Amino acid sequence: MHLDSGRSLEILAPAGDWNALRAAVAAGADAVYFGLQDLNARRRARNFTLEEARRAVDFLHSHGRRAYLTVNTDISYRELGLAIAVLRQAAEIGVDAILVRDPALLAFRKAFPQLEFHFSTQTCMANSADVAAAAELGATRVVLARELSLEEIRRIAQHSPIDLEVFGQGALCFSVSGRCLMSSWVGGRSGNRGLCASPCRVPWSVDGQEVGHPLSMHDLCALEHIVQLHESGVRAVKIEGRLKTADWVARAVGIYRRALAGDSIDELKSEARSLTNYTGRELTDGYLISERTNLTGSNRGRLGRDEMSGEAGDAVADDVAEVLPEGEETAAFPAERKGFEFILGTANKRIECQLRWHGTDVTWEYPKTVVRRVHKAVTAGELCQMVQDRYFQGCAADHVETDDPEFLLVPRTVNAILDRISAEIGRIRRAEKKPIEIDFPEGGSLTASDLQPATTNVRALGDMPNRVRIGIGQLEDFVSRVQPVHLIVEGAGPEDVTTIVQVCRKHVPVVALPPVCFEDDLPQMQELVERCRKARLAVEVNSWGGWWLARRAGIGFEAGPGLGVLNPLAAAFLRKLGARSVTISVEADRRQIEDICAYAPVALSLYVMGRPPLAISRAELPEEFLGRVFADRRDLRMRPAREWGLWVFRPLTPFDWRRLRNDRIRVKHLVVDLVGSPDPVGEWLGLTTRSRPFTFNYFRTLQ
Incomplete structure (x- = not known):
């Protein structure tokens, strides 16, 4: 069935890197969402530098597509300067909308009238009152919670004063988005900060008996309901997958594009099943049809990256080849900023780091590590660009250099260097009792x-x-x-x-x-x-x-x-x-x-x-699990109970x-x-x- 009534249904695609973004456009996505290295809910993706984001927006607009930037995490005080800089940059480069979670960003909505503000699914938009609140706060779109049924979506849409977006394909979380503390509890890696370690995907025991993967959700597939979603008033269907390869993104977008064109849903569902090959998870539309049992199950293990059929270029048509502006390089931050210097040395037996700021000179080292997974490695030049494009404790870099831009670093060393820079800036700032300066934009509701x-x-x-x-x-x-x-x-x-x-x-x-x-x-x-x-x-x-x-x-x-x-x-x-x-x-x-x-x-x-509740879920587990002790291999021990009509897991x-x-x-x-x-x-x-x-x-x- 063709969708030809009212406004067309937007297919919104994920892009964790340039290859995925180009593949999404080639496959027919109407809009693409992506994030920077910080302040987005998929910080483990490759993501984009601020300069790459400018080029991405130009590329998308040149092909008639919309660009959405994710700034959808909880933001600390020391990140507020970066968050405001990102809003400014997003407005300057022509981003169409930003996805937000933190209330601090809402204070600046009026300062950036050219930006649409969309409420991320991390804000837990689960009913019509949530949507009405978002509209009153100035949002033009909300991403609805993934746990809603078609009937609930229809009822919300009947009275919604703003656009609605729903997830159509991709991974599901066991907990309602924005309401999970499991990863943070076991190791300080917060899902609300974009670094979820996916503890729900691991094996669990219940009262000492191994029960497999009872918290690992099947993957979402809404293909059978694409017409109903459109007729209910949904504006956009979103594909989850900023950690997926470009080939996966291209195939997912292509399937939904063909569904909108009226291709056989049964045949497309068969193709959609292949999207879960690398996880071993089943597909489900359970929430949409109000079936909340049998939504979790075994995870047979992840296949290697090579299983995801080829490079992104295989899916990119000639007419959407990458067109990048020549000659000009737009600075990510104002040139007059007072920042630090960072030098990365690789010529000796160890990796040497040097940081200078306010008369303080700090050096430290790391051992050189054999790089076995080249596709996951980061070059020294890429690391320097990351340092150049970020704020650390409210401070940006004036000068960054390395003696070998092509030297490969393993991800854990890259993360350690970035964390150490932040820690050293913080130590210098505390020693000098230097306050963090926030450059408030004019026109916001707070100063x-x-x-x-x-x-x-x-x-x-x-x-x-x-x-x-x-x-x-x-x-x-x-x-x-x-x-x-x-x-x-x-x-x-x-x-x-x-x-x-x-x-x-x-x-x-x-x-x-x-x-x-x-x-x-x-x-x-x-x-x-x-x-x-x-x-x-x-x-x-x-x-x-x-x-x-x-x-x-x-x-x-x-x-x-x-x-x-x-x-x-x-x-x-x-x-x-x-x-x-x-x-x-x-x-x-x-x-x-x-x-x-x-x-x-x-x-x-x-x-x-x-x-505190470590997970709040609408998925129904077997009744005999209520009140029992769930434990994983790290000895996280928690007990489920029914609260607010939902499954709520609290630590022992x-x-x-x-x-x-x-x-x-x-x-x-x-x-x-x-x-x-x-x-x-x-x-x-x-x-x-x-x-x-x-x-x-x-x-x-x-x-």
């Missing part, structure tokens, strides 16, 4: 004057916690056994509001709204907000839809962990939206927390102990910072999260504290 620390943040890390997060089922027992304490009540429904008021008496609690809410549950969340308003209870909003409902109801609200921030600018923006307090991201490391506390102009909440062992002392971390609320605790009273009183508590990312550097 430097908005980053003034709130006087209400007086409680230091190490002081007695003054708040408890408790589940509705734990509430009465806890309150009856513990001296009055300020509570956040999680998991409550509208029918629980009267009980909460009666049990808590004079200590007025805050009622938490869920972090994920699908369309059928939206009326219940709306009713919960209304009953809290009548009872004069504030709510904690954990999604953009929750914020929208609270704002419409005129009720006092706080921004909870579901809208946790990693920089003070995001906190300032949430304050402008009406939040009376803002929660620091539970993933944040010590230095990031210190930066937020130094500049946030709003009351802050910091979780100092708890078992909490993180605990109550013994730590840091006077540079000052907030209004130090919160202990007892949801999921087997002994809430004992843990609150410190009776069940472990001798060597787990400190999560506090002493790590969050990647």
Whole structure:
């Protein structure tokens, strides 16, 4: 069936590198999305330098295609300068839209009217209230959550004031996007920062019995529903795959292009199955047809890269050969910047690095490593370009050089060098007590004057916690056994509001709204907000839809962990939206927390102990798994339960910072999260504290 009613359905293709971008255009993609080396949710892809991004936009526009740049991660304070520079560069080179997650970027939307702002799937757009919130905040498109059914998409589209985009092909995450902490929990590599280590794909045991890969999702294929998606009002179908080869991208785009042209879906599905050969995963359309069982299964192992039939050039037609501008080289950053020098030496027996900044000269070395996978290696010249195109702790390079641009480096050495540059810049900055300068664009809703620390943040890390997060089922027992304490009540429904008021008496609690809410549950969340308003209870909003409902109801609200921030600018923006307090991201490391506390102009909440949800999933696992202990080979141990009608996995062992002392971390609320605790009273009183508590990312550097 041809799609000829209304606007055409956009095929949006991924590009992890130049080859993939050219292949996508050759295969018929209407638009391509890609990222830079930093601040995008696929940082393990080859990605683009700022200069390459300029050329990519020119190339796409010369062929009548649109260019979307991904800036869809949580952003730390020390990355804000880079984030603003990326927005400026995107506007200058003609990027059509940027995909965002961090609230800090929304503060600059009006400063860049030539850019469309799209809400990434990382923002968890799961219902019509979420979409309405995005529209109110200035977005022109949202990427809907991948867990929605066709009927839910149709209902959202009926009243959506902005464009909708859905995923059509590619990998699925076990957890709802933006709601997963598993990778961060086990090693500080955050999926919300673009470095997910895919712990859901590994083998698991349940209560000591090997059960295979129960958290490894099948791959999505929406071919059979392409007509229904278009008729429901969806504007774009997106192919996931910035880590895929150019050949894979070309074949995926070609399949969907032919589907729109009316080719046999059965034949195209057979071709689509070949796209999963390298993973060994099955295809599924389960979420789209409201079938949420049997969505996970074995991962038979990855095939080598060579299995993905050839180089990208094989799929590139002559009429879309790469046309690059000649002669001019546009600088990624202003020439007058005051930056550092970096020199990479390879002539001796070891790799030598030298960094000079503000009169400080630092040198360090790495052993030379045999390069066995040349296709994954990075040349010294490419590394120097990476250094030239990035900000490190808010500082850019003035001069970068190497004695051998063709010298090959293994990826782990490249990552180590980039991390070391950032660390050394940070050490020099701290030694000189030199503040990070942020060049705020004109026309944004926030300026430097908005980053003034709130006087209400007086409680230091190490002081007695003054708040408890408790589940509705734990509430009465806890309150009856513990001296009055300020509570956040999680998991409550509208029918629980009267009980909460009666049990808590004079200590007025805050009622938490869920972090994920699908369309059928939206009326219940709306009713919960209304009953809290009548009872004069504030709510904690954990999604953009929750914020929208609270704002419409005129009720006092706080921004909870579901809208946790990693920089003070995001906190300032949430304050402008009406939040009376803002929660620091539970993933944040010590230095990031210190930066937020130094500049946030709003009351802050910091979780100092708890078992946060490591994964929130709509996939249905066998009922006998509920309450059992899941463990992987790294001894990550977690237990699933049903919360908010979803499968929620929490760790057995909490993180605990109550013994730590840091006077540079000052907030209004130090919160202990007892949801999921087997002994809430004992843990609150410190009776069940472990001798060597787990400190999560506090002493790590969050990647």
